[in-house]
Amino acid sequence: MDHDELTNSAFLDIATNLLAVILIVTLFSLVAVQHKTHSSTHPAAQPNPTLRFVEPQRDLFPPFSTFFFVTSDRVARWDQTAVIDALLANPQSLSGTTPQGRYEWLPEVLITRDIDTFQINFFLDHPAVLNQEPPFSETMADRLIADLTQTYQNARTAPVFIVYPSGMETFTLLYARLQNAGLRFRWFARRADEPLYLGRHPAQFTDHAIYW
Amino acid sequence: MNRFTWADIRRNSPIMPFIGNAIPDRSDPTSYDARRTLFAAVAGLLAAVLALTLVGLAHPPDPDSASAEGATGEQETALAQWEALWANIDRRGEAALQPERSDSSLRSAGDTVFMRYRNLWRDVDETTRRAFQMAALTNDPDAKIARLQPLATAGPAPIRSRALAEIARIRLRQWALDDARANARQALAIPGLEPRFMADAYFILGYAALEARDLDGAETALAEAVARDPGFWDARQTQLLVLSRQLGQPRQATAACINRTRLMIENLSALPTLAQDRTQFRDIADRFAAQSARANPAFSLLSGLGYLWAGDRDKARAALAETGKARGALPRRCEALLVAKAEELLARGF
Numbered sequence A: 001m002d003h004d005e006l007t008n009s010a011f012l013d014i015a016t017n018l019l020a021v022i023l024i025v026t027l028f029s030l031v032a033v034q035h036k037t038h039s040s041t042h043p044a045a046q047p048n049p050t051l052r053f054v055e056p057q058r059d060l061f062p063p064f065s066t067f068f069f070v071t072s073d074r075v076a077r078w079d080q081t082a083v084i085d086a087l088l089a090n091p092q093s094l095s096g097t098t099p100q101g102r103y104e105w106l107p108e109v110l111i112t113r114d115i116d117t118f119q120i121n122f123f124l125d126h127p128a129v130l131n132q133e134p135p136f137s138e139t140m141a142d143r144l145i146a147d148l149t150q151t152y153q154n155a156r157t158a159p160v161f162i163v164y165p166s167g168m169e170t171f172t173l174l175y176a177r178l179q180n181a182g183l184r185f186r187w188f189a190r191r192a193d194e195p196l197y198l199g200r201h202p203a204q205f206t207d208h209a210i211y212w
Numbered sequence B: 001m002n003r004f005t006w007a008d009i010r011r012n013s014p015i016m017p018f019i020g021n022a023i024p025d026r027s028d029p030t031s032y033d034a035r036r037t038l039f040a041a042v043a044g045l046l047a048a049v050l051a052l053t054l055v056g057l058a059h060p061p062d063p064d065s066a067s068a069e070g071a072t073g074e075q076e077t078a079l080a081q082w083e084a085l086w087a088n089i090d091r092r093g094e095a096a097l098q099p100e101r102s103d104s105s106l107r108s109a110g111d112t113v114f115m116r117y118r119n120l121w122r123d124v125d126e127t128t129r130r131a132f133q134m135a136a137l138t139n140d141p142d143a144k145i146a147r148l149q150p151l152a153t154a155g156p157a158p159i160r161s162r163a164l165a166e167i168a169r170i171r172l173r174q175w176a177l178d179d180a181r182a183n184a185r186q187a188l189a190i191p192g193l194e195p196r197f198m199a200d201a202y203f204i205l206g207y208a209a210l211e212a213r214d215l216d217g218a219e220t221a222l223a224e225a226v227a228r229d230p231g232f233w234d235a236r237q238t239q240l241l242v243l244s245r246q247l248g249q250p251r252q253a254t255a256a257c258i259n260r261t262r263l264m265i266e267n268l269s270a271l272p273t274l275a276q277d278r279t280q281f282r283d284i285a286d287r288f289a290a291q292s293a294r295a296n297p298a299f300s301l302l303s304g305l306g307y308l309w310a311g312d313r314d315k316a317r318a319a320l321a322e323t324g325k326a327r328g329a330l331p332r333r334c335e336a337l338l339v340a341k342a343e344e345l346l347a348r349g350f
Helices: A002-038 A080-089 A126-132 A138-155 A165-180 B006-012 B029-058 B063-097 B126-137 B141-153 B157-173 B177-188 B195-211 B215-228 B233-247 B254-275 B279-294 B297-310 B313-325 B332-347
Strands: A064-071 A074-077 A095-098 A101-105 A118-124 A157-163 A186-189 A196-200
Touching: A064 A126, A064 A165, A074 A126, A074 A165, A080 A095, A080 A101, A080 B126, A118 B126, A138 A157, A138 A165, A157 A165, A165 A186, B063 B254, B063 B332, B126 B141, B126 B157, B141 B157, B157 B177, B157 B195, B177 B195, B195 B215, B195 B233, B215 B233, B233 B254, B233 B297, B254 B297, B254 B332, B297 B313, B297 B332, B313 B332
Parallel strands: A064 A157, A157 A186
Antiparallel strands: A064 A074, A095 A101, A101 A118, A118 A196
8 A cells, every 4th residue: 555655656746747847848838939929030020131221322413403392282393593583683682582482591601611602591481382383183293293204314303392281191192103103302391380491511411411 | 670889879879969088988097097196186286275274264364474574563663552551550550541631620521512621712702602602502404504604714723623623513413424524624724723622623533434434544533532632531432432343353463453452441541530430440341341252352351451440350350361262353462462461460369
């Protein structure tokens, strides 16, 4: 009887230890599986090798720009020549207006870098643009993209879109079409009262604005 | 019943014209032996030609060997400059190669567009300045050039050269390479032009040549640009690119190989100084480490130096060790020189 009890006890010990080992192994396996599904080694978390991150490089000789304002269902080309004509007509005046808005010629910085260093702000007159421009339509989008494609091919001039909050919906449609056409373009979101700031200064070459 | 033999067929058949004897006539033992000897001799000659061709392919001749005497002088000069470079580095470290900056205001950013020097244009009259500013504000390239043209034809030399360089820049932006080159040459022809203005014109010539895939032209013009303005970041960076492409070419003279590697080391050391950012060492080293997969000892040496100067000794050792493995891409003597230098650096146990 004692012998039988000892045998049973030994068997139970072995069974208990075995069970403990199985439990530990199961526990570690579960943790390992969970870790795998929550870590970057999981196949779903692996980066797609066909997708490449292209490091932006500074373009030493970038394309020329043509600016567009996108606001309240309107896409208006900026009449930059009107600003230049106004500046030449009143060389002493630091500000003025054009049919599209108001410009401010900022004073020269104390330390100049180049002979043509300048800074200018242009505040868009939203109501004026609403009156001047027709609502942007599908037909106009097709025409605009055909025109931009030709301009890039002929003069290497690419569009820059200044998008105000009220124009974001219009630009969403235009963005897809620009992408599909394979056009080179840039766009910047601006608050309604935020001006378009242009200039030639060293900061242009130390931030991402220069990356065309 | 007629019986025909092969001899009859060969003699009479119009559809079996024989040209010569396909099967030697064994009835004439002298003719057979002579042909056999001839065939054996031809076969021997062909085998010798084949062996020579294989040896030639395995060991391509040094491009210098054809004009060995002419090349010796150039090689000696290149070797002397190579030794001087390493004597300098040994004495003062990579700081020896940093360009001297007499103007503390020098900044690299935007130097292509002439922003290298602070207040260089301070004394320009307002009318001229406004004309340049309006040209910069204009976006239409033809209108820009129309505004700059009067400034390029009259006035002081710096103003004319600046206007011509700006027109050349506009032409480059339009991919009108020939026009850009013509404007840059016009700028260089202005008498009494300061070297720093000439550097910009040479840079435009070098960049246009690079775009036109004229690597030799680009190498020459960029060397002129860097020589006239050692602090010209874009010129140095473009020169580094051109030199690396030249060193990747299959055939080049030993002297050219040594000179190009030396200039690349000089640029490698100069660029971080100009950018005021030592991470440039690592960026450049990474780039050449990737290129050294093409088995070019110059790139392995460059990569090793970049890592060493960036402080990553493990990567430096690994890259320098690659130098010895890469063989056959460069002239033998140049390769041996680079491998010896890499081994010397490794033996120092940095």
